[in-house]
Amino acid sequence: MEHTDTAEPSRRDFLYIATGAVGAVGAGALAWPFIHQMNPDASALALASIEVDVSAVEVGQSITVTWRGKPVFIRQRTEKEIAEATEVPIADLPDQFARNANLEDGADASDANRATTGKEAWLVMVGVCTHLGCVPLGEAGEYGGWFCPCHGSHYDTAGRIRKGPAPENMLVPPYKFSSDDVVVIG
Amino acid sequence: MAGHSTYEPQNAGAKWLERRLPVLSLVHGSFVAFPTPKNLNYWWTFGGIAFFVLVVQLITGIVLVMHYTPNDALAFASVEHIMRDVNYGWLMRYLHSNGASMFFFAVYIHIFRGMYYGSYKEPREIAWILGVLLFFLMVLTAFMGYVLPWGQMSLWGATVITNLFSAVPVVGEAITTWLWGGFAVGNPTLNRFFSLHYLLPFVILGVVMLHIWAFHVAGNNNPVGVDPKSDKDTVPFHPYYTLKDLFAIVVFMILFSWFVFYLPNYLGHADNYIPANPMVTPAHIVPEWFLLPFYAILRAITFDIGPIPSKLGGVIAMGGAIAILFVLPWLDTSKVRSANYRPVYRFFFWLFFFTTIMLGWLGSKPAEQPYIAWIQFFTVLYFAHFLIVLPVLGLIETPRKVPDSINDAVLGKSSDAA
Ligand code: HEM
Numbered sequence: 105m106e107h108t109d110t111a112e113p114s115r116r117d118f119l120y121i122a123t124g125a126v127g128a129v130g131a132g133a134l135a136w137p138f139i140h141q142m143n144p145d146a147s148a149l150a151l152a153s154i155e156v157d158v159s160a161v162e163v164g165q166s167i168t169v170t171w172r173g174k175p176v177f178i179r180q181r182t183e184k185e186i187a188e189a190t191e192v193p194i195a196d197l198p199d200q201f202a203r204n205a206n207l208e209d210g211a212d213a214s215d216a217n218r219a220t221t222g223k224e225a226w227l228v229m230v231g232v233c234t235h236l237g238c239v240p241l242g243e244a245g246e247y248g249g250w251f252c253p254c255h256g257s258h259y260d261t262a263g264r265i266r267k268g269p270a271p272e273n274m275l276v277p278p279y280k281f282s283s284d285d286v287v288v289i290g
Numbered sequence: 291m292a293g294h295s296t297y298e299p300q301n302a303g304a305k306w307l308e309r310r311l312p313v314l315s316l317v318h319g320s321f322v323a324f325p326t327p328k329n330l331n332y333w334w335t336f337g338g339i340a341f342f343v344l345v346v347q348l349i350t351g352i353v354l355v356m357h358y359t360p361n362d363a364l365a366f367a368s369v370e371h372i373m374r375d376v377n378y379g380w381l382m383r384y385l386h387s388n389g390a391s392m393f394f395f396a397v398y399i400h401i402f403r404g405m406y407y408g409s410y411k412e413p414r415e416i417a418w419i420l421g422v423l424l425f426f427l428m429v430l431t432a433f434m435g436y437v438l439p440w441g442q443m444s445l446w447g448a449t450v451i452t453n454l455f456s457a458v459p460v461v462g463e464a465i466t467t468w469l470w471g472g473f474a475v476g477n478p479t480l481n482r483f484f485s486l487h488y489l490l491p492f493v494i495l496g497v498v499m500l501h502i503w504a505f506h507v508a509g510n511n512n513p514v515g516v517d518p519k520s521d522k523d524t525v526p527f528h529p530y531y532t533l534k535d536l537f538a539i540v541v542f543m544i545l546f547s548w549f550v551f552y553l554p555n556y557l558g559h560a561d562n563y564i565p566a567n568p569m570v571t572p573a574h575i576v577p578e579w580f581l582l583p584f585y586a587i588l589r590a591i592t593f594d595i596g597p598i599p600s601k602l603g604g605v606i607a608m609g610g611a612i613a614i615l616f617v618l619p620w621l622d623t624s625k626v627r628s629a630n631y632r633p634v635y636r637f638f639f640w641l642f643f644f645t646t647i648m649l650g651w652l653g654s655k656p657a658e659q660p661y662i663a664w665i666q667f668f669t670v671l672y673f674a675h676f677l678i679v680l681p682v683l684g685l686i687e688t689p690r691k692v693p694d695s696i697n698d699a700v701l702g703k704s705s706d707a708a
């Protein structure tokens with residue numbers, strides 16, 4: 105490459121670099137379809153919302169339904185469970201955010217913010233441990249809520265993380281009661 | 291794979307080929323005439339054993355694919371079909387599932403051999419690094435293979451491990467969604483794991499070639515740890531080590547067969563004979579035995595470290611446990627290779643060995659006290675071995691006198707014969 109012997113960059117140097125740069129951009133652009141093909145496809149994204157009839161769920165009972173391929177817990181809590189969850193000062197919680205898709209991002213993790221107004225007894229949440237994704241067991245653990253057997257995370261009766269490796273409260277999905285007995289999730 | 295060949299093509303065909311593609315002389319130089327230290331013990335046969343098991347995995351795997359169906363609705367049934375209907379299907383599958391365990395067993399011995407005899411030291415660093423890379427690729431391959439039968443452990447093992455990436459700040463969730471091709475482990479995940487499980491063993495095969503090339507440039511290390519100085523120190527690879535390796539492989543096949551024919555499910559988990567159910571997690575998720583020490587380290591970090599939340603901390607610790615092996619050649623400051631001449635190192639080597647065994651055992655235990663405390667204790671020992679013991683020991687330890695040559699050691703001329 106004799107032309108590089110001269111101190112001044114030549115027209116040819118410029119062309120080499122410009123060609124290389126365009127080539128790199130092209131290769132990058134071509135890589136994207138190969139990466140993006142792995143993201144959820146159209147059929148996975150077309151997630152219909154689901155309607156669940158909860159009339160048969162008595163106080164102290166739970167059901168598990170499937171939404172987006174994940175379990176969603178729907179529980180009608182007892183007075184005692186609600187009282188226990190309400191008594192805990194927010195400052196004592198490892199995760200102080202509500203993690204409720206129906207509220208503002210910064211909402212605090214009070215029991216009321218985990219449930220929905222007028223329906224405080226009902227807890228609707230994605231039954232996936234925020235540690236590494238196992239499905240926790242109900243009415244278990246040191247706080248009488250949920251216990252994740254995978255690596256020992258304890259959730260309270262409002263589904264908030266209290267002890268163990270999970271970093272966040274279990275997620276409350278977008279949902280609303282369309283009537284007294286029907287929950288629409290998604 | 292180095293220029294040791296004295297190969298002279300004998301017949302016309304070989305001559306013709308040799309002038310056009312000198313592959314015969316390459317093989318001759320690498321695996322026939324290759325000068326090999328004459329004092330290699332049986333710990334040196336585990337590389338050949340590992341290669342043998344890799345070939346077993348390739349052959350049985352290709353056969354399994356002829357009958358397996360990578361679809362979440364059909365995968366479990368297709369594995370049962372292999373077990374019950376396909377002629378000798380049970381044998382192919384048991385060879386493959388136990389073969390994975392045998393592969394790791396052989397490679398773990400191979401790695402500890404390297405650590406004991408200082409085989410990672412100058413000038414064999416690249417061979418060592420490629421070896422750690424091979425181990426990492428094996429972990430990936432075995433993990434994805436375990437997902438294929440689509441039982442409960444397949445699904446939940448995949449869920450827990452892929453969720454590790456959700457610990458990455460900011461982009462964590464985007465990464466897991468991308469890995470899954472959905473919002474949870476499902477059919478898209480199974481399909482891509484199948485594709486990669488087929489691909490990676492061939493990548494492993496390629497890296498094995500580089501690995502062999504790398505240690506053939508420097509020549510093999512040996513139990514004395516001094517390089518060969520004359521022809522008296524070496525013997526040709528064939529027939530001395532071809533036959534020694536072959537003998538070791540045959541003995542190893544007895545162990546392998548014992549599992550395949552008498553304890554085919556001993557190393558597996560009964561829950562994997564339950565079809566995958568995304569709504570219920572088994573009470574106790576454990577990875578396969580060969581990943582247990584790393585699984586234990588993942589669970590050691592139960593507390594936040596400054597700005598690093600415990601979840602990310604666990605992932606960093608687990609990744610670090612493998613990553614630290616890459617830099618081992620630079621952490622060990624001693625010039626003496628073989629632990630035979632390093633009495634203090636020898637003690638710490640066995641302590642390290644014990645540490646990994648204990649971590650493996652603890653990794654199979656539920657996430658409760660006192661196990662957590664013990665895991666934390668042994669995790670500290672694991673990292674201390676690399677970060678404190680090895681750097682410091684090389685500076686303060688007085689090694690015993692190393693023999694002048696392999697020949698001297700073999701003939702007992704040094705008082706400290708290997
Ligand atoms: C590095 C070498 C390999 C390792 C460590 C490995 C490991 C594994 C493991 C642990 C399983 C799960 C076994 C079970 O519990 O049933 C598995 C399954 C499977 N592997 Fe491999 N494998 C390797 C190479 C291959 C190759 C080269 C192929 C195909 C060309 C292959 C095809 C399969 C298939 C189809 C299954 C599902 C059937 C079954 O579960 O038995 N494997 N592999």
Ligand code: FES
Pocket residue numbers: 233234235236237238252253254255256257268269270
């Ligand atoms: S997945 Fe729940 S504690 Fe780890």
